Amino acid sequence: MSDKPKSQTVLVVGGGIGGISAALEAAECGSEVVLIEKAPTLGGRVAALNRYFPKMCHPTCGLEINYQRIKKNPRIKVFTMAEVSGISGAAGDYTVTVTTTPRFVTPACTACGDCASAATSEVADPFNYNLSKVKAAYLPHTMAFPMRYIVDASVVGTPEGQAIKAACKLNAVNLDEKPDSFTLSVGAVIWATGWRPYDPNKLTMYRYADLADVITNVEMERLASHDGPTKGKVLRPSNNEAPKKVALIQCAGSRDLNHLAYCSRICCLASMKHAAYVREQYPEAEVDIYYIDIRAHDKLEAFYRKAKADPGIRWIKSKPSRIEKGAAGEPVVCGENTLSREVYANAYDLVVLATGMQASAQPPAGAELDEYGFVVSEEGVFGAGVATGPLDVSMSVQSATAAALRAVQAVRS
Amino acid sequence: MNAISPTPKRAYDLNFARYVYENIDGGERLRMCMQCGACSGSCPIGQQMDHGPRKLFMMIRAGMKEAVLTSNTIWNCVSCYNCVVRCPRKVPITYILHDLAYLAVQEGYEPAKKADNARFAKAFWWSAAKYGRTDERLVTGIYYFSFGIGEGMKRGMANQKIAMNMIKTKRMHLGMPHAIKAKDELQKILAKATEIQARHGKGA
Numbered sequence: 001m002s003d004k005p006k007s008q009t010v011l012v013v014g015g016g017i018g019g020i021s022a023a024l025e026a027a028e029c030g031s032e033v034v035l036i037e038k039a040p041t042l043g044g045r046v047a048a049l050n051r052y053f054p055k056m057c058h059p060t061c062g063l064e065i066n067y068q069r070i071k072k073n074p075r076i077k078v079f080t081m082a083e084v085s086g087i088s089g090a091a092g093d094y095t096v097t098v099t100t101t102p103r104f105v106t107p108a109c110t111a112c113g114d115c116a117s118a119a120t121s122e123v124a125d126p127f128n129y130n131l132s133k134v135k136a137a138y139l140p141h142t143m144a145f146p147m148r149y150i151v152d153a154s155v156v157g158t159p160e161g162q163a164i165k166a167a168c169k170l171n172a173v174n175l176d177e178k179p180d181s182f183t184l185s186v187g188a189v190i191w192a193t194g195w196r197p198y199d200p201n202k203l204t205m206y207r208y209a210d211l212a213d214v215i216t217n218v219e220m221e222r223l224a225s226h227d228g229p230t231k232g233k234v235l236r237p238s239n240n241e242a243p244k245k246v247a248l249i250q251c252a253g254s255r256d257l258n259h260l261a262y263c264s265r266i267c268c269l270a271s272m273k274h275a276a277y278v279r280e281q282y283p284e285a286e287v288d289i290y291y292i293d294i295r296a297h298d299k300l301e302a303f304y305r306k307a308k309a310d311p312g313i314r315w316i317k318s319k320p321s322r323i324e325k326g327a328a329g330e331p332v333v334c335g336e337n338t339l340s341r342e343v344y345a346n347a348y349d350l351v352v353l354a355t356g357m358q359a360s361a362q363p364p365a366g367a368e369l370d371e372y373g374f375v376v377s378e379e380g381v382f383g384a385g386v387a388t389g390p391l392d393v394s395m396s397v398q399s400a401t402a403a404a405l406r407a408v409q410a411v412r413s
Numbered sequence: 414m415n416a417i418s419p420t421p422k423r424a425y426d427l428n429f430a431r432y433v434y435e436n437i438d439g440g441e442r443l444r445m446c447m448q449c450g451a452c453s454g455s456c457p458i459g460q461q462m463d464h465g466p467r468k469l470f471m472m473i474r475a476g477m478k479e480a481v482l483t484s485n486t487i488w489n490c491v492s493c494y495n496c497v498v499r500c501p502r503k504v505p506i507t508y509i510l511h512d513l514a515y516l517a518v519q520e521g522y523e524p525a526k527k528a529d530n531a532r533f534a535k536a537f538w539w540s541a542a543k544y545g546r547t548d549e550r551l552v553t554g555i556y557y558f559s560f561g562i563g564e565g566m567k568r569g570m571a572n573q574k575i576a577m578n579m580i581k582t583k584r585m586h587l588g589m590p591h592a593i594k595a596k597d598e599l600q601k602i603l604a605k606a607t608e609i610q611a612r613h614g615k616g617a
Contacts, residue, residue, distance in 0.1 A: 343460050
């Protein structure tokens with residue numbers, strides 16, 4: 001760029017670990033940053049994880065540190081429940097239209113919870129991947145940022161909505177909020193729009209839709225989380241009993257030309273972590289991992305070796321061809337063991353599908369995308385984290401830092 | 414088409430994989446196989462197959478020509494297409510198995526000549542090429558008597574009741590075999606097909 005950029009502000013779209021990291025790195029380099037997130041809270045999919053591999057530490061810890069950095073940095077402006085609806089201009093001079101969805105709760109909220117006590121109806125809890133329900137006035141999760149309640153749109157205009165409003169001593173409930181929009185002038189855009197789990201209903205041979213004890217890896221994270229639907233106990237969804245035999249199926253959608261053609265990179269390690277959850281909670285339980293190849297790259301090899309040393313984990317080199325319904329309604333995993341050539345049909349109490357990473361449902365407005373919907377960086381517009389392709393958390397942070405560096409250079413030249 | 418045709422009666426042929434990739438129907442996608450086992454696991458009669466498609470494909474890569482072409486896997490495929498639908502690399506497994514079976518017959522391997530499916534296919538093709546239709550009595554007869562006169566009689570007698578019922582319900586007729594009107598047109602089509610096949614290096 002020969003001309004001096006008109007705006008020195010960096011816009012970061014997406015408030016997951018990638019967006020938070022990119023926003024912080026850019027702001028700590030001295031740039032003005034606007035961070036927008038479509039959900040009511042920052043944290044994204046990382047907030048919904050129980051623990052990280054390979055250190056098995058809790059994501060809440062890292063999020064807490066990052067939230068502190070955001071709070072202490074006057075250069076970052078955070079907008080939640082906001083999305084980019086349009087973008088125009090060129091590198092150094094973009095005009096971005098942002099639309100907001102009403103939260104019905106103002107910043108005066110102190111998260112006391114009186115509104116939730118007044119609420120009578122319940123709505124599906126997206127934080128728990130709809131495995132449980134929450135009151136119609138709720139805190140998105142215990143690590144929410146901003147620490148502010150949200151009133152579900154379904155109670156607006158009802159007597160229940162009025163009761164919720166009346167319950168707030170600080171008068172922070174405003175049921176008259178309407179969808180709004182505003183424009184921003186920015187010099188660079190970082191897309192950190194993240195990912196979504198591949199829809200398990202598309203894997204019809206694995207019968208996610210009709211077998212209750214077939215779940216996905218992201219649901220497993222919620223089951224294992226203390227603030228999840230089972231308060232941290234890994235239980236069979238069909239009868240809430242402890243599972244004795246668990247199957248973890250790798251490449252559920254990934255490395256498959258009929259689904260996701262690429263390797264999602266995180267699932268092998270995530271499943272080994274899930275094996276650890278089960279083995280920690282139930283030392284007698286048996287875990288079988290079905291895999292095509294184990295892809296534990298560089299430093300993660302040590303985690304794989306540790307899992308391999310556990311006699312309670314069996315490794316079956318096979319892509320299961322299908323799941324059938326057993327006599328008692330239990331899932332029966334069928335396929336061919338490619339090392340022994342044995343054709344097997346093994347019954348389990350719980351089957352976890354390692355569904356892959358797919359690009360976010362709404363493609364970033366105006367960004368260049370590759371054939372799978374991931375962002376390709378160009379002048380002035382950069383991808384960060386999983387918006388650019390499947391990455392684990394540490395690699396997302398690296399990618400976000402790199403994007404921040406490029407954005408900072410773009411608005412300063 | 415620069416592959417060398419497999420040499421008959423040789424256990425190992427290092428050109429075999431290349432031959433299959435370039436000449437077998439669907440063979441070009443066989444390169445994509447990643448040995449995941451979804452095919453053999455999907456197969457409804459996978460237990461009866463000596464190798465199953467996945468292992469057979471690895472044997473092709475290893476040049477185990479004779480073992481591949483004498484395998485029962487190529488004859489046991491029932492064309493249900495479960496494996497083709499599920500294959501993550503879109504390998505047309507069914508086509509490949511069928512064309513390998515054809516190659517095994519061409520090369521004159523004993524198990525191929527003796528295979529039930531090969532005998533039946535031969536009888537079926539004879540009738541289809543001659544009349545443009547299949548004649549139940551002739552196809553069944555040729556198939557049964559391909560096992561020898563004694564065995565043919567035995568099988569014929571064992572199925573007498575079924576045959577009578579088929580005649581009764583007009584599923585099988587007595588008299589001359591039915592034929593299509595334009596038999597000469599059919600012969601021309603078949604002659605052309607044989608010519609094209611020969612041009613691509615395959616025998617009739």
